[in-house]
Amino acid sequence: MKSEYALEARGITKTFPGVRALDGVDLRVRGGEVHALVGENGAGKSTLMLTLSGIYKPDEGEILVGGEPVVFTSPEDAAKKGIGIVFQELSLVPSLSIAENVFANRQPVDRIGFVDRPVLRKKTSELLALFELDSLDPDTLVRSLPLAQQQVVEILKAISHNPGVLILDEPTSSLTENEIKDLFRNIRTLTARGIACIYISHHLNEIFDIADTVTILRDGRFVCDARVKDIDEDFLVSNMVGRTIVDMYGMRNPADKLGDVRFEARGLGREGVFSGVGFTVRAGEIVAFAGLVGAGRTEVGRAIFGAEPVESGEMLLDGMKVNPRSPREAIAIGIGYLSEDRKSQGLFLDFSVRANLVANHLDDFCAGSPFIRETLTGDWANKAISDYRIATPDAERPVKNLSGGNQQKVLAAEWIGIGPKLLIVDEPTRGVDVGAKSEIYVLLRKLAAGGAAVMLISSDLSEVLGLADRIVVMKSGAVAGILDSSSATEEGVIALAAGAVQGAYLS
Amino acid sequence: MIFLIVSGIFIAMTFASPYFLSEGNLLALLLGLSIEAIIAVAMTNLMVSGGFDMSVGSIVAFTGAVTATLLKSGFPVVPAVVVGLAIGAAIGLFNGFIVSKLGINAFVTTLSSLSLFRGLTLIVSRGQNIANLPDSFKAIGQTKLGIVQTPILIAAILIICGDILLRRSRFFRQSYYIGGNEKAARLSGIPVDRMKLLGYVLTGLFAGIAGIVMTSRLGAASMTAGTGLELRVITAVIIGGASLQGGEGTVLGAFLGSLLMALITNALTLLGVDVYWQTFVIGGTLLVAVLIDRFGKLRKERTVKVTTK
Numbered sequence: 001m002k003s004e005y006a007l008e009a010r011g012i013t014k015t016f017p018g019v020r021a022l023d024g025v026d027l028r029v030r031g032g033e034v035h036a037l038v039g040e041n042g043a044g045k046s047t048l049m050l051t052l053s054g055i056y057k058p059d060e061g062e063i064l065v066g067g068e069p070v071v072f073t074s075p076e077d078a079a080k081k082g083i084g085i086v087f088q089e090l091s092l093v094p095s096l097s098i099a100e101n102v103f104a105n106r107q108p109v110d111r112i113g114f115v116d117r118p119v120l121r122k123k124t125s126e127l128l129a130l131f132e133l134d135s136l137d138p139d140t141l142v143r144s145l146p147l148a149q150q151q152v153v154e155i156l157k158a159i160s161h162n163p164g165v166l167i168l169d170e171p172t173s174s175l176t177e178n179e180i181k182d183l184f185r186n187i188r189t190l191t192a193r194g195i196a197c198i199y200i201s202h203h204l205n206e207i208f209d210i211a212d213t214v215t216i217l218r219d220g221r222f223v224c225d226a227r228v229k230d231i232d233e234d235f236l237v238s239n240m241v242g243r244t245i246v247d248m249y250g251m252r253n254p255a256d257k258l259g260d261v262r263f264e265a266r267g268l269g270r271e272g273v274f275s276g277v278g279f280t281v282r283a284g285e286i287v288a289f290a291g292l293v294g295a296g297r298t299e300v301g302r303a304i305f306g307a308e309p310v311e312s313g314e315m316l317l318d319g320m321k322v323n324p325r326s327p328r329e330a331i332a333i334g335i336g337y338l339s340e341d342r343k344s345q346g347l348f349l350d351f352s353v354r355a356n357l358v359a360n361h362l363d364d365f366c367a368g369s370p371f372i373r374e375t376l377t378g379d380w381a382n383k384a385i386s387d388y389r390i391a392t393p394d395a396e397r398p399v400k401n402l403s404g405g406n407q408q409k410v411l412a413a414e415w416i417g418i419g420p421k422l423l424i425v426d427e428p429t430r431g432v433d434v435g436a437k438s439e440i441y442v443l444l445r446k447l448a449a450g451g452a453a454v455m456l457i458s459s460d461l462s463e464v465l466g467l468a469d470r471i472v473v474m475k476s477g478a479v480a481g482i483l484d485s486s487s488a489t490e491e492g493v494i495a496l497a498a499g500a501v502q503g504a505y506l507s
Numbered sequence: 508m509i510f511l512i513v514s515g516i517f518i519a520m521t522f523a524s525p526y527f528l529s530e531g532n533l534l535a536l537l538l539g540l541s542i543e544a545i546i547a548v549a550m551t552n553l554m555v556s557g558g559f560d561m562s563v564g565s566i567v568a569f570t571g572a573v574t575a576t577l578l579k580s581g582f583p584v585v586p587a588v589v590v591g592l593a594i595g596a597a598i599g600l601f602n603g604f605i606v607s608k609l610g611i612n613a614f615v616t617t618l619s620s621l622s623l624f625r626g627l628t629l630i631v632s633r634g635q636n637i638a639n640l641p642d643s644f645k646a647i648g649q650t651k652l653g654i655v656q657t658p659i660l661i662a663a664i665l666i667i668c669g670d671i672l673l674r675r676s677r678f679f680r681q682s683y684y685i686g687g688n689e690k691a692a693r694l695s696g697i698p699v700d701r702m703k704l705l706g707y708v709l710t711g712l713f714a715g716i717a718g719i720v721m722t723s724r725l726g727a728a729s730m731t732a733g734t735g736l737e738l739r740v741i742t743a744v745i746i747g748g749a750s751l752q753g754g755e756g757t758v759l760g761a762f763l764g765s766l767l768m769a770l771i772t773n774a775l776t777l778l779g780v781d782v783y784w785q786t787f788v789i790g791g792t793l794l795v796a797v798l799i800d801r802f803g804k805l806r807k808e809r810t811v812k813v814t815t816k
Contacts, residue, residue, distance in 0.1 A: 307694060331696040339694055346694065348687040350754060359684055360695040362677045371675045 005064070006031035006196040007052070007083070007165045012061035014047055021047040024061070025222045027198075027215055029165060034187060034197045036207045036228070039217035040240055040405075040433035045200050048217070049167055052198075053085040054078025066164060084158030088170040090150055092157075094143035099124040101142055102157045127156045131186045148179035152186065159190070166190060167198040172206060173431065176293045184210050202431060204236055205462075216240055241435050248438045249466030250445050258469070259283030261319075262453035263422045265304065268313035273299050274477035277313070281422065281453035286444060288456040288468035288485070291497045296477040297457045298340055301424045304455075305337035306330040317421060331360060334421035338411055338428060340457070346411045349400035353392055354381035356399050356410050361418050384413040389439065405436025412440060416447050423447060424455040429463060441467055461490050473497050509746060509763045509796070516770045524777040530654065532773070540769040541662040542567070542717045546740045547747075547761040548669035549713035553706040554744050555673070556682035557689065557753030559613040560602060560707065562620035563714040563740060564733035568628040570595045570718035574644075575637035575728035584644045588719055595715020596708050598624060603707030607700045621737070629730055638727035648724030658720050665713070670758035682706065686753020742789065743768060746796040768792060 009027040013020070022044045029035040039045050050056045052063065054072035062069050065082050072078040075085075092101045099120045100107070108123065110116040124138035131152055142150055151171065158166055168187075172180050187197055187210060199211055207214055208228060215225040216239045223239050237248075261280045269275035274296040281287045289297040302308045304315060306324030315322050317333060324330035327337070339346040348356055358365055358377050365376040381395035390409045392402055399407055408428060415423060425444065429437045444467065448454045458464050464471055464485075471483045473496040480496040520527040527533075546563050553560055574591035578584070598620065605616045650657050673679045684692040685699050693699045722728045746764030749756025771792055772785050 305694075326696075326698070327694050328696040328698055337694060339691075344688070345690045348684060348691055348754070351683075351687050355684075359691070359697075362680060366677050370677060372677050372680055 005029060006066060007198075008064040008067075009048070009052065010062050010064070012048065012051060012058045012063070014051055014056055014058055021220055022051070022058070023220045025217065025220070026225075027052075027222075028225065029196045029198060030213075031164065031196050032191045032194045033212040034191055034199055034210050036211035036214040037198055037200045037217070038202075038204070038207065038214060038236060038240060040435055043217040043240070044220040045217060046169075047220075049085070049169060049198075049200060052078070052165075053083055053167060079158075079161045079163070082162075082164040083167065084161055084163035084165065085167040086151070086154050086158050086169065086171065088173060090154045092142050092150060092154060095141065097139045097141055098128070098136065098145075098153050098156075099138040101153055102127060102160055104157065106160075123160075124156075127160060130159070130189060131156075148175050148182065151175070151183070155186065159195075163195065165196045165198065167200070169200045170202065170431075171199070172201065172203060180206070202433065204233055204434075207236070208233070237434055240433075249441050249463070258285050259451060262317065263455075264316045265300075266314050266316075268300065268303065268310055268315070270299070270303060270309060270311045272477075274303075274474075275312075277474075277479055279472050279479065279482060281455060283451045283453060284448050285469045286448050286454040286456055286467055288458055288464040288471045289474060290458065290461065290464045290471050290493050291474035291480075293459065294476075295474040295497065297474050298426055299477075300474070301337060301426055301455065301457050304330075304422075305335055305424060307337065331418065334419075336360075336415040336418055336420035336423045338415045338423065338425040340426040340430070342407055342411050347399050347407060350398055352396045353385065353390065353399055353402070353410055354378065354395040357381050357384050357395075357414050357417065360414055380417075384410075384417060388413045388443065403433070403436070405432040405439075408432050408440060409436060409443075412443050416443060420452055422453045422455065424457070426457040427459065428456070429458075429460065461493060464493065465490065509748070509760060509767065513763050513767050513770065516767070516774065520770065520774050520777070523774070526777055527773070532777075534654065534656065534659070536769050536773050537659045537662075538656055540765045541658040542721050543736060543739050543743060544662045544762055544765045545665055545717040545720065546710070546714050546736070547743050547765055548665050548758050549706075549710040550740050551669070551744050551747070551749060551756050551758045551761045552673055552679060552682050553710045554741070554749045554751070555686050555753055555756045556703055556706050557686040558606065558703060558706050559617065559741075559751070560599075560710045561614065561617040561737045561741075562598070562602065562624060563710060563717075564736035565621045565624035565628065566595050566598050566711055566714035567718040567721060567733035567736060568728075568730065569598070569624045569631070570715040571722035571728040571732055572628045572632045572637060572730065574719055575640055575722055576631055578640050578644055579637060584641065587644070588647075591719050592712060592715045595718065596712040599708040599711020599714075600704070602711065603704040606707065607703040632728060632730045634730065636727050636729050640723070640726055640728075645723050645726050648720050648722070649726070658724055661716070661720060665716075666758055666762050670762075673758050683754055686755070688754075739765075739768065739789075742793045746793060748800070764796070767796075 005028050007027070007029045009025065012022050012025045014022040025044065025048055027048065037045050037048070047056065051058050054075040054077055064070065070081050072081065102124050103120060107115045108119040121138045125134055128134045128136055128138065133152065142153060145153070171183060175183060191197060201207065211228050213225060213227055214236070216223040216236065218240060259282055262283045263281045266278045268277040277300055279287065291297050299308060303310045306326045306329050310323070317335070322333055324333060324335060330337070343349060348359065354377055358380060362372065365372050365380070367373055367376065378395060384390070385392060385395060388409050390413065391406045399410055402410065412428065428440055432440065444454055444456070456468060465488060468485045471485055471488055471493060473480045473483065473493055475497055483492065550560060550563065570591040573594055574587050577587040577590060602617055602620055605611050606613045648658055652660060673682070681692070681697045681702050684695065684697055685702055689699060718732070721732060743764035744756060744761040746767060747756060747760025747762070768789055771788055775785055775788060776782070
């Protein structure tokens with residue numbers, strides 16, 4: 001029985017002890033289409049994906065591939081039956097070649113049983129040609145490839161099984177704008193050949209660029225599916241969250257006048273990384289740093305925080321010259337930094353929420369003695385959990401068990417909690433679901449309203465335009481322009497970031 | 508957890524052998540583990556911060572040899588001991604500098620130190636044991652306070668102070684953060700390089716203390732002193748709850764780990780088991796301890812992950 005759907009899931013239910021991760025979820029994907037799967041953290045996207053790729057077995061419901069009901073006994077079985085998957089964390093072996101990775105465990109062999117290298121190279125080249133990369137030598141070691149190309153290798157690995165359906169999990173989280181364009185082109189090459197792509201992403205704007213249809217999940221349930229051209233972002237957001245998020249970025253209360261300049265940078269430079277960087281941030285102001293990946297924004301932020309050196313220029317905090325040479329010194333003078341990559345650089349994943357919340361100011365919990373008073377840390381943690389609405393049953397839960405949005409809230413609570421004069425936040429909503437995003441924006445606004453200066457480094461243009469008072473656009477290590485956000489446009493920012501327009505400075 | 512195992516063996520042995528619960532046996536047991544227990548105090552802090560020192564056995568031998576040589580050439584006891592301790596700390600500084608400032612892997616660095624300082628020991632002692640040390644020096648390791656020998660007391664004091672400091676002081680709490688996520692620790696304002704360096708210096712110093720105590724107890728500096736000691740110390744610390752990545756472990760746990768190994772060895776001896784089985788059993792104990800720890804964690808993780816979904 002031929003079906004119009006390449007892949008169909010009906011009434012999938014998956015329960016773990018104590019929680020129903022999926023409750024009667026449906027999914028319908030046609031051949032040759034890009035089908036997006038969206039939902040907040042905890043909505044069930046991962047579980048559904050893991051069920052479709054054979055890693056989990058559904059408790060109820062059925063899966064049909066090409067109209068035929070199938071049962072996957074293992075991921076290898078799912079691959080054989082036509083489901084390919086590319087995880088966010090690549091599963092390549094860096095020290096092996098492209099060919100060896102693509103045909104991992106399935107290398108063509110000659111009569112003796114040894115790997116038939118010429119055939120392996122040829123088959124790999126054919127696959128590379130699909131994505132116009134046939135100039136790449138199949139024997140190239142994967143570790144020498146840039147991340148975006150490694151991802152292509154991972155896709156080829158999945159494609160080499162000739163799947164009818166390819167699942168892509170958050171494929172753009174580490175890519176530059178150009179690389180994303182290439183990825184989309186590759187996806188269209190695949191769909192032109194009749195392969196259906198299931199595209200899972202937090203970046204809602206991408207859905208509108210690449211997807212044909214979308215399924216929305218919420219709390220483990222199927223909410224609806226729709227054709228992308230019939231809907232808009234508000235539709236997605238309100239269905240994902242279950243309520244309309246009006247005015248996500250909030251507005252600075254006009255009654256809160258901006259205060260004096262709290263932080264000033266003059267001619268900051270470090271050889272080969274950034275130069276001549278100068279800007280001001282006033283009390284109550286949120287200044288965003290926009291720019292392409294690699295423009296030097298994080299480097300400037302870390303340099304101000306003392307995590308990286310500053311070779312030239314000077315900085316003033318509340319009018320006094322400062323030069324923090326380590327994060328320790330920066331924290332002591334009132335500068336905080338919420339790092340870009342919370343998992344590897346910001347949080348102690350195995351430690352409790354409580355241990356994370358106090359990490360940057362242990363001194364405050366000693367009451368004058370050399371010993372830490374755990375009652376003080378406990379009180380502080382409980383207060384932060386309730387003030388910041390961190391979803392965790394208690395303060396002892398290891399932070400790795402929290403969702404991305406809540407992990408980010410823990411990080412935010414940790415840094416806002418030291419009462420910084422200047423807080424640098426680097427990509428605060430990366431990998432964070434829509435509900436938590438708006439909460440973080442509220443936190444940042446409140447911090448600024450309390451008189452702090454906030455430096456927001458972000459690659460999310462709508463976030464930059466919606467949240468900031470002024471926007472510093474960086475390009476190749478220099479300040480390309482400083483815009484007032486009330487008059488700035490996305491095109492204007494991109495133009496500066498990509499170098500088309502020179503020096504539009506705000507007077 | 509490990510406390511239960513230790514208590515269990517204790518109780519079992521009390522019934523299994525009439526000699527077990529005797530004063531002589533128990534004191535001998537504690538005396539035997541005192542050297543490694545002293546080193547384990549500092550090694551726990553080091554491993555909690557993610558570090559690792561394979562050279563402690565050689566440090567024990569070298570400090571012993573140097574102190575003994577000084578004593579034989581007429582140095583008074585106190586300066587000789589101070590020099591010995593300083594050397595231990597200096598070797599720790601050497602290790603720490605290479606690991607934290609030059610960024611060379613701890614395993615490779617301390618493995619080299621193991622050979623470097625064992626070699627220096629042989630050179631200093633000219634391949635012979637240095638015996639006939641002055642009585643005033645031997646008093647350190649050979650006196651008794653009541654029925655308890657001094658090495659046991661020294662170990663006890665260091666263990667108790669060490670446990671309190673590591674468990675509760677703000678300063679050493681930083682070691683846990685460094686072991687948990689070094690990059691995040693740095694960004695949280697923790698002086699990572701300084702703490703790591705200090706961890707190695709302390710380990711060297713405590714190895715020096717152990718070296719002096721051992722030399723004075725034996726009344727001689729043996730050129731093979733401390734051989735294999737590093738493995739026993741690290742085993743004890745791991746049984747006590749530390750992991751190689753860092754971020755967990757306690758001094759009390761390390762002591763219990765040491766006690767467990769000593770109890771097992773003691774049990775095997777009292778039960779008449781062939782002495783050659785002892786090394787085998789120690790290896791088995793470590794494996795079992797780590798497996799129990801791992802399964803306990805996996806089970807905890809599964810229930811926790813699910814209830815927060």
